[in-house]
Amino acid sequence: MIHKNTHILIVGLGLIGGSYARALHKAGCHVEAIDQNPDSIGYALHEGFIKAGSTRPDPEMIGQAQLVILGLYPKVEIEWVRQYQHLFAPGTLLTDVSGVKGGVLDVIQNFLRPDLELVGCHPMAGREVYGVRNSTDAIFGAANFIVVPTDHNTEEGIQTAIELGALLGFSKVTRLTIAQHDEIIGFVSQLTHLIAVSLMTCNEDENLQNYTGDSFRDLTRIARINENMWSELFVMNKAPLLAQLDAFQAQLGKLRQMIDQEDFDGMKELFRRSTARRALFDR
């Protein structure tokens, strides 16, 4: 149960960590934060959505935390927990935000102190800009929150994570296994970024913006991409992601053939199927 006196600690006060802080503060929770960047901590203290902050892993702050949100990139998340978990009080619940779970969740849970618990979470929300100054709780409202329970988790810990998703304002909270999560994220999130980048960089025309319509803008919005975070995610999720990419390329190849062979019936049938499936996504 998360209540107004629960000490929430956010490690990594970036776009997502900052957005969590704003949302939880608005919900009346007690939020503190640790981030290497003094500007981030100073900004959040000034804005008032954290009650205390530190630019170093303050032992007292960490020791008092009851619910911890690791708002860090996957590799950094693993190393931070490895280095500082000895400072947590027994019974502390940790959650994260990383976009890939295999190679992160299982790794951490294998060295985590037995009296601590980490429940993997993935807030399916974001913006193409970064940092705490761009954080906003508005990104959670119409989005999906995924909780990734494993054998290392208790039902109580899982329920608290689900409660966290609801508290943040997510419209939908789902449970997936590590394998399911990585496969699905490979498809709906990572492959889409690969497509956007390829579309953006396969044509050198300097004046495309004069001729473009909304479809091109829509497909390339996410071509504005954080190179550090995404290159790491793609490689960490290599196997499921490349499988999804191959499936997509194969389908596009089939469509190419239909056009080449002027198979109108085949195309129309496919387009009707596409239209019907897309209707499932309209909110």
Place this chain on the structure above:
Amino acid sequence: MIHKNTHILIVGLGLIGGSYARALHKAGCHVEAIDQNPDSIGYALHEGFIKAGSTRPDPEMIGQAQLVILGLYPKVEIEWVRQYQHLFAPGTLLTDVSGVKGGVLDVIQNFLRPDLELVGCHPMAGREVYGVRNSTDAIFGAANFIVVPTDHNTEEGIQTAIELGALLGFSKVTRLTIAQHDEIIGFVSQLTHLIAVSLMTCNEDENLQNYTGDSFRDLTRIARINENMWSELFVMNKAPLLAQLDAFQAQLGKLRQMIDQEDFDGMKELFRRSTARRALFDR
């Protein structure tokens, strides 16, 4: 010059034809329409954005037209002009809206009466719904209008087409040759639809909408696709379109290789380039 007494005739009162009618009526012009569908004509007369309408090619209406907008699919456009051009008065200016110019503009201009003129236009605007009841002049505001002059056109005819684009409210009017138009449209408009459809249909998971984020929705908005219009456009623009598709697939293949080989430097360099190019499109 288009003025308030210019008799404008719209042949084909669908989404685009209807949107033209609304915009031109709002600008104070005299607009009439011909469409096979009595409901479309009745609706537009009732709403008041056309002054007269007919469900058949009324000779008097056609004979009085000074500026004609052919709001028809490419193949229908060709046949309609072939069948009814004899009804136009000398000096009538025709324009169209078709999404492909090669195989349409050149074909028509080769059999068009010498005392008539057709200036090819492409309003780069649309919606995923169809029909006059969904038409709206709001779709032109932030969009691009392309005029496609050929050797068959006079400078006066071209200027009138440019004026039409401005009158409709387009934020940008550009001139392209048939070949340039079809190559660019193959890339920014048609390829994007092929990608969206392939993404929508390459994964059979029934519950994707529970896990999706904005990136997937954005990339598949246009997966809701009019199967008749688009299959026709793709085949008519086959050569340029398949060339663009191959370039896209090659780039995606290079990215696949970078992930497989864990080439972080290569990926980051590509992502920075992608981000820089995307910035050109922000309005």
